[in-house]
Amino acid sequence: MTDKTPIIQSAKARAEEIVPTLTEAQVARIAAYGRARRVRRGEVLVEAGMPTARFFVVTAGQIEIIRLSGATEELIAVYGPGMFAGEVSLLSGRRGLAQIRAGEAGEVIEVDREHLLTLVQTDSELSDILMRAFILRRVELVARGLGDVAVIGSSHCAGTLRVKEFLTRNGHPYSSIDLDRDADAQELLDHFHVTAADVPVVICRGEVVLRNPTNQQIADCLGFNEAIDQTQIRDLVIVGAGPAGLAAAVYGASEGLDVLALESNSPGGQAGSSSKIENYLGFPTGISGQELAARAYAQSQKFGAQLIIARGAKKLVCDRKPYAVEMDDGQRVSTRTIIIATGAEYRKPSLDNLSQFESAGVYYAATFIEAQLCRDEEVIVVGGGNSAGQAAVFLAQTARRVHLLVRSDRLAETMSRYLIRRIEQSPAVVLRLRTEIVALEGDYHLERVRWRDDQTGNIETRDIGHVFVMAGAIPNTRWLDGCVALDAKGFIKTGQDLSQDDLAMAHWPLARAPYLLETSLPGVFAVGDVRGGSLKRVASAVGEGAIAVAFVHQALRE
Ligand SMILES: Cc1cc2nc3c(=O)[nH]c(=O)nc-3n(C[C@H](O)[C@H](O)[C@H](O)COP(=O)(O)OP(=O)(O)OC[C@H]3O[C@@H](n4cnc5c(N)ncnc54)[C@H](O)[C@@H]3O)c2cc1C
Numbered sequence: 119m120t121d122k123t124p125i126i127q128s129a130k131a132r133a134e135e136i137v138p139t140l141t142e143a144q145v146a147r148i149a150a151y152g153r154a155r156r157v158r159r160g161e162v163l164v165e166a167g168m169p170t171a172r173f174f175v176v177t178a179g180q181i182e183i184i185r186l187s188g189a190t191e192e193l194i195a196v197y198g199p200g201m202f203a204g205e206v207s208l209l210s211g212r213r214g215l216a217q218i219r220a221g222e223a224g225e226v227i228e229v230d231r232e233h234l235l236t237l238v239q240t241d242s243e244l245s246d247i248l249m250r251a252f253i254l255r256r257v258e259l260v261a262r263g264l265g266d267v268a269v270i271g272s273s274h275c276a277g278t279l280r281v282k283e284f285l286t287r288n289g290h291p292y293s294s295i296d297l298d299r300d301a302d303a304q305e306l307l308d309h310f311h312v313t314a315a316d317v318p319v320v321i322c323r324g325e326v327v328l329r330n331p332t333n334q335q336i337a338d339c340l341g342f343n344e345a346i347d348q349t350q351i352r353d354l355v356i357v358g359a360g361p362a363g364l365a366a367a368v369y370g371a372s373e374g375l376d377v378l379a380l381e382s383n384s385p386g387g388q389a390g391s392s393s394k395i396e397n398y399l400g401f402p403t404g405i406s407g408q409e410l411a412a413r414a415y416a417q418s419q420k421f422g423a424q425l426i427i428a429r430g431a432k433k434l435v436c437d438r439k440p441y442a443v444e445m446d447d448g449q450r451v452s453t454r455t456i457i458i459a460t461g462a463e464y465r466k467p468s469l470d471n472l473s474q475f476e477s478a479g480v481y482y483a484a485t486f487i488e489a490q491l492c493r494d495e496e497v498i499v500v501g502g503g504n505s506a507g508q509a510a511v512f513l514a515q516t517a518r519r520v521h522l523l524v525r526s527d528r529l530a531e532t533m534s535r536y537l538i539r540r541i542e543q544s545p546a547v548v549l550r551l552r553t554e555i556v557a558l559e560g561d562y563h564l565e566r567v568r569w570r571d572d573q574t575g576n577i578e579t580r581d582i583g584h585v586f587v588m589a590g591a592i593p594n595t596r597w598l599d600g601c602v603a604l605d606a607k608g609f610i611k612t613g614q615d616l617s618q619d620d621l622a623m624a625h626w627p628l629a630r631a632p633y634l635l636e637t638s639l640p641g642v643f644a645v646g647d648v649r650g651g652s653l654k655r656v657a658s659a660v661g662e663g664a665i666a667v668a669f670v671h672q673a674l675r676e
């Protein structure tokens with residue numbers, strides 16, 4: 119027997135995945151989770167900007183998906199019998215981006231969000247069809263900028279870059295207006311009574327105007343977290359939603375735990391800023407960190423995990439049970455167990471004015487967004503490890519020249535062989551060993567860099583406006599404030615790495631030793647980059663997130 123699925127699928131096949139037509143038997147299975155009801159022509163089923171709490175399948179007539187922009191309406195899609203409305207916001211319960219309206223009188227099956235989640239968790243055939251369509255529809259909206267947010271800013275402005283990255287990494291579609299290029303931008307600023315000094319300006323759902331907002335303000339305006347109950351005691355709170363935290367969320371929720379994850383920025387963590395992960399199992403042509411994170415996020419939502427965005431953990435309340443995690447807005451969430459997956463941050467060179475140029479010429483990630491900013495220009499990558507090598511090879515595809523500055527006299531021993539070969543073979547990459555940056559110069563954006571060759575002592579000045587810093591990591595453990603034992607570099611000690619002294623100091627109360635990945639605090643686990651001795655790879659972070667959940671079950675039984 120041969121598999122009859124053609125390897126190369128047509129555009130038509132993709133269109134059918136975005137707008138599939140369900141069979142009668144499939145519609146009947148969905149009907150068991152909801153109720154059939156008549157609709158009138160023109161009846162609004164879901165208002166744009168309202169929390170998405172209902173899913174609709176058409177059985178007679180037509181429903182339309184309409185994007186409202188001021189007084190104008192834009193028809194995004196029309197669904198006939200056997201088709202269904204909805205995209206990923208249905209899984210999270212966030213506000214919908216468009217209005218759903220009956221284009222003709224007819225009949226729909228209406229399913230509430232709770233029952234939809236049960237359906238996708240139990241019916242694997244329908245889960246495939248619905249999840250694929252939801253995700254592809256969101257991808258389409260993002261690609262076409264069909265959202266409820268407009269960002270008015272400048273590509274030379276650090277705040278604009280931050281806001282765009284936040285929206286992109288949260289998979290939220292937006293349109294953008296560049297003050298430097300768009301002749302109509304001034305008119306728009308006047309219309310909303312804002313000035314160029316306020317940029318970036320974010321116009322949220324066509325009505326709320328935010329001037330240089332924080333990520334938290336944007337999340338609040340778009341209602342990212344409003345469907346989440348923060349008062350109940352959870353089985354498991356996960357702090358950090360990088361690969362390790364997302365894996366723990368998927369495994370925990372799919373195994374029936376009541377899971378809440380807290381993320382101070384956007385899902386995906388460091389991996390989310392990686393242009394291409396080439397060594398993650400199952401993706402022979404590589405996968406961008408953003409895509410991996412988006413898939414993992416949707417998967418965690420499918421199983422019912424909840425994720426609070428743009429709220430960091432500020433403090434662990436560890437002197438009583440249930441434990442509590444205090445967020446930076448002062449709110450607390452209580453929980454029986456915790457998985458700490460807060461990762462690490464890049465080490466920064468000690469240059470006085472570094473922060474002045476952050477995102478205005480100095481970057482800690484090399485994704486497509488940054489690559490576009492320095493197309494055909496010279497760039498510098500600082501660091502000798504894997505992420506520096508990867509950034510250099512990636513940027514070499516679009517930049518005129520990449521200077522890879524390494525402080526020591528060779529590339530790190532931990533750098534993968536394939537990367538070393540690519541660096542050696544790429545004519546655009548110039549490897550500069552024993553070289554470090556000594557000064558950054560520029561008015562608003564970085565314009566010049568001075569570097570010193572430590573072998574000769576020579577200082578060279580180059581007109582280079584883009585520096586990518588990829589020089590080692592500092593663990594995000596400050597917020598733990600003595601609650602768990604750390605190693606000399608501040609990474610969390612777990613399992614057998616905890617000595618008798620560590621356990622005595624922490625007043626370990628149990629007769630058993632800590633489980634694998636358990637910290638010096640019972641029921642509190644650490645996974646991924648934040649854990650001492652971890653591998654600093656996506657695959658190992660994901661593996662640890664999954665393994666920790668097995669021990670969470672045991673801790674919950676104690
Ligand atoms: C540019 C780049 C390229 C890379 N390429 C590869 C690759 O090709 N292959 C590979 O295997 N690895 C790669 N890595 C390494 C890999 O990304 C990391 O090992 C992996 O992301 C670690 O996952 P993590 O979940 O442990 O931590 P992180 O990815 O660091 O995620 C931690 C999360 O916790 C959040 N957080 C931090 N503090 C708090 C707090 N107090 N409260 C709430 N949330 C908090 C952060 O915002 C972040 O989202 C790359 C890294 C970078 C930066």
